[in-house]
Every structure is written in C-alpha cells, then in structure tokens.
Amino acid sequence: MAEANVPEPGDRPRLIALDWGTSNLRASLLGEGGRVLDARSAAGGVMAVPERRFAEALLALCGDWIEAHHVPLIASGMIGSRQGWQEAPYLECPAGLADAAARLTRVKVDSTLAHDIVLHIVPGLHVVGPDGLDDVMRGEETQLWGADLPAGRCAVLPGTHSKWAWLGEGGQVTAFQTCMTGELFALLSLHSILGRLMVPGGASPAAFEQGVRLGLAAPDQLLHALFSNRTAGLMDRLPGEALPDHLSGLLIGAEIGGALRRGVVEPLALIGDEALCGRYELALSLAGLASERVAAGATTRGQWRVAAAAGLLEEAAR
C-alpha cells in the first residue's frame, strides 16, 4: 500500500480529490501516481451543509491546500446530485471511466483567492435493470474504477445503500442494483419497536450468524423475519446486546439471498469500509460464496484515474 498521511520529501501535490457524500466530506491531497499525501474530513456532506454553502464547506476544509498548491479539484459522490452543488447528469450504463472523464461537470468556486478555482464533478450512473426498475449510483462508479476489476467480475459495495455491480470490458459498469440494507438497519435500530429491546455497544458473532442464515433462507419473508428480532428479545432467546448484530445479519442475509436468486459471479469483489466488508465476507461465506476484498483506497485511486483520463493532470503540469 502506497498510502501515508505524512508527505515524503520530493512528493509534489498534484490533485485534490473530494469524496463528497450525503453526510461527510472527505478530502485527500494526492501526489504523483495518486499517492495520498494528506487526508482530512468533516461533517460537511450534502445534507449537512446549511443553505447550500458548499464553497464555504470546501474552503473551510482545504482552502489552505487550494491556496498553497494550485492543483485541480475533482469530486465524486452525492455532491453531483440534485440536492448537491450542481447536478452532474447521469451516464447511461454500460459506462466506463473514459465516458465519465469526458463528461465532468465544471463548477466555478467563488472565493477571495487570487486564482480561479474549478471543481470537477464525476457524473453518476443510471441503469434500467432486467426487472424494469431504474437504478442510480453516485460515487461507487469511481470506487469501481479505482478497484480496477477484470471483465466479468461482480462487485459488492456495502453501505447505507449497498450496490451490486457487474463489470464489462475495459472497466465498463454494465449493470448494477441498489439495496437499502444499511439505511434500513439504521432506521430499525433508531426509530422502530426493534430498537426498544436493543442494548447498544454489544457484539455477538453468533447472533449475527443466526440472522444471516435466517435472511439467506427466506429473503421473501423479510417483513415477517424482522419481527422475530423483537420476539427473540421478548422470549429471552437473545440478550439485548445481541439484537443489533442479529438484525444486521438478517438484513445482510436477505440482501445476499435476494442477490443469489438474481444470479451472481464468484469470486465477488468486496469494496468499502473494513468493518462492514468483514460482515459481508462472513455472510457471503455462510451463503457458500467466495469473495475477495479490494485493497483500501479505491476511491482516491478512481478519482486519480478519472482526473488523468480527463487531462486535468496535464493542465496542472502546464
């Protein structure tokens, strides 16, 4: 892994890469080859910035980088949504890195700095699935391009809205599907009757596995199986500390069980947060599915590659 938070001598900044999501804004200062020289984050996500003051949020987090280094800026994620800074129209699948690089949305950033600042937003992807349903992603396409997967691979990107994506030739994303697994877990834990019996802070691998097996066995009974998280607590089958992991397993199991009925290709590539990928790895193994984790840093690698393909790094070198 060629990543570090401390710049080495001779490392010249080349790109500011922003992973700008719903809740958080993560900024990375990238050097030659996309090496991470420095990284910062703030709760400056699209839904967290008041009155669409995106320029302020950006300058507050890395105005000093911008002033000091005069390097191009690229952003991926929900910042390109209708609720974001400026809508970056979706690309239709199949779509590859070169298509995205040719369709960056340029936003001029108002600032008191002497030089012009332009933010380049990576477009999201749109697809109509075999079920006739629309689906969209924003940010995961850049992670997929950073993961550099061979044609034919199927990737899983766990999260608030998990994505299952299929890759074609030359890194093209040919199809994908979203599952609201992570958001449902948060909603049910925080706001539903299930949360009332939960005791936070515990960990129960056994309850997680029990939940996964339940979800895998009957993803079509999810509305019913969810209630068994409550009855497991009521009937003292599981302690309150084990209920969050039981629910997590149940939802992830139902997600994988549903995907199995659509058809997947092994080994699955797992991309994203370490702890969450660990959960999926275990759940996939319980489903008898092989998986491989993609090395951390897929987001900045993807952002670097899109910036390079768009010629942003040449401009900067001029």
Place this chain on the structure above:
Amino acid sequence: MAEANVPEPGDRPRLIALDWGTSNLRASLLGEGGRVLDARSAAGGVMAVPERRFAEALLALCGDWIEAHHVPLIASGMIGSRQGWQEAPYLECPAGLADAAARLTRVKVDSTLAHDIVLHIVPGLHVVGPDGLDDVMRGEETQLWGADLPAGRCAVLPGTHSKWAWLGEGGQVTAFQTCMTGELFALLSLHSILGRLMVPGGASPAAFEQGVRLGLAAPDQLLHALFSNRTAGLMDRLPGEALPDHLSGLLIGAEIGGALRRGVVEPLALIGDEALCGRYELALSLAGLASERVAAGATTRGQWRVAAAAGLLEEAAR
C-alpha cells in the same frame, strides 16, 4: 350493525371495554349483547402515558362511566405487555376464547372512588412458527374472537404489525405470523431518503397498483425494490404525490407475495381499519386472492364475548 353512539331508552350499561394499544386508548361503554352505547378515545397508549400513570389515563378518559355505572372493565392490547400496566402472560397456540377467559390478569386500580375497581386484561398469544421463529400478538386475538370465523379460515389483520392468523375448531387460533409492514411504511416515509421526494396528501391508485405488482412479483427483492421508489421520483416516472402510495403498495405487495409462498386459504377474512382493509382488498385481488371483510366492531364483540365467558357479566348482574 347494532352500533350507535347515543344510548337508547332502556339500554343499561354492562361493560367498559378498553382497546389499549401502543399509541391510543379507546374506551367503549357496552350495553346488553355488547351493543356500543358510547365510545371515546385519547392518545393514552402504552408508550404515550408518562411514568406508567395508567390509572390516571384510564380515569381521565372514563372515570365518570366507572363511577356512574359500576360495571366490570376489560382491556385487550399492549396494555398487557411488559411495557404496559401489568404483564399478562402469553397463552400458547392453539388457544381459544375460553382459554383466554380463564386466564385474565386482574389489576386493582387505585382511585378515590368509593368502590373497588378491577381491570381484567386479556392475555396475548405466543406461537413458534413452522420456520422456528417466535411470534406474538396482543389485541388481535380478541378481534379474531369477535370476528367469529369458521374453522379453517385464514384472517389478515392489517396494521403497524400486520397479522396473518389461521383458525381452528371453536375459534381457536392455531397459528399466526406478524409482518412489520405498517411500521416500515411509517419509518421509510418519515425518516428515510425515500421521504425526501415524497409530497404528502396525494393519492394515486395507479402508483399503488404498480407498487403492489412489484412487491408481489419479487418479495425476495424487497431491499432492492424499495430503492426504486426513490428512482421513480428522481427519473420523473412518478410525481412526488404518488410516491407514498407506490411505497404502500410495494410493502403490502411484498407482504402478500411472501404469504403466498407460505400458503394461504381463500377467501381471506380482512379485519380492521376500513381504509387499510380497502388497500389490502385491492392488493389481494391483484394477487388473484378472494377476500371478505369482517363487519366493523370485531374488537368490542370479542371483548364482550371474553368477558361473558369469564363470568364478568354475571358478577355485574348480581
């Protein structure tokens, strides 16, 4: 229907029947044969009463009835749960009205009134399903006994936690399953990303039907299909006003689709809120399932019958 809110001459009060749920407390003053003489309700549900001041909530709503009529009190619903006034232990299925009548939990009500007041709480039911999962109900058992269904019937009681129940000989409840359909609808509408595109107050039968068909076709893909409620809005396939009905249809369709895979018996008996039963009636018909609505008032009819079987009405007549 022998129901009215205005007492007729000669109608003597015989029973105060309380439908005491999580959010609301509904009180009915019943005359001969269970005829409803008067009815009142308050937001005095189990989760709405501060510091477990259940006696205060009861006396505030119908202390005047209690003082004036000296009739017995019966309650069904979440008031018998661990979070309620006093836990009324579950009966194991199969369980019938006579079993419940023999196992009422008696709670002495503290008051400044001259005569003793005792509240009789109907026990809930517990079952372990063919899937090995525990399930519980509190309140619906009393509605089922009020519906007076023949052996072999399958009943659907839509709600926050929908119940599908199977009836045996003599009104016994032989099995049942809960689905968290209503609670999920509320959570997703109020707290999830889906709610952001929704415009409340609209009605769209076409969007409801579209949602139902989607849920029926693939209940095992619910986690994915939920996201299509958002994309339908994003891609302008549906206006914001139609999105709540689309989500409602999707969840009800998935509930019915899941039930179909477990096996049901037609015609299904529909019990509960008029508007919600209307939605289920339509969704069931789209699934090709015949249903019949049970006449309104099943709760008070059930409470009357349990009270009669428990001998409470004889005591009162003494």
